[in-house]
Amino acid sequence: MQTYLAITLLGQDHLGLIERITRPIAQHKCLIHDSRIASLGRQSAAAMLISGSWDRLTRLENALKLLAKENDLALHMVRTEAPAPLEAHLSYAVDVVGLNSPDMTHQLAQFFTAQGTHIRDLATMPYSSPNNATPMLNLRMQIDVPANLRLALLKEAFFDLCDELNLDATLDPAR
Secondary structure (H helix, E strand, O other): OOEEEEEEEEEEOOOOHHHHHHHHHHHOOOEEEEEEEEEEOOEEEEEEEEEEOHHHHHHHHHHHHHHHHHHOOEEEEEEEOOOOOOOOEEEEEEEEEEEOOOOHHHHHHHHHHHOOOEEEEEEEEEEEOOOOOOEEEEEEEEEEEEOOOOHHHHHHHHHHHHHHHOOEEEEEEOO
């Protein structure tokens, strides 16, 4: 029987860190189901869902604790269950570009939550406009829209919000 382990790691970004994180997972014959690894300033952050038999996961937990100690990584691990199947839904990709502001991400998250959609994935990437160094933000989400929600109404409300916030956006089926 498969059991699941959710892990997060945070530590100083350096060459080979991802290889060092994935090595014990492979050595203990565990499977990575989902992962996000990103450089955040001078830090690297990793979030992973791993499965394996209970005894392999126990050995992996011990190996990850040692890895964290040797590499000065903050480590958090939680035993969990397989992801629950979602009710009937449609997966959509959201892409938004606009002036970087402190509340843009929150306003979009608030909008989709109020619509009853589940935000499955969120990524933000700040950058400067090439012409004048204006601080910009590219935001990407994957959302799960309940199948009974009228897409035309969702899209209309979303694009109205984007017009109000002066954002350029797309809302398309995930591929």
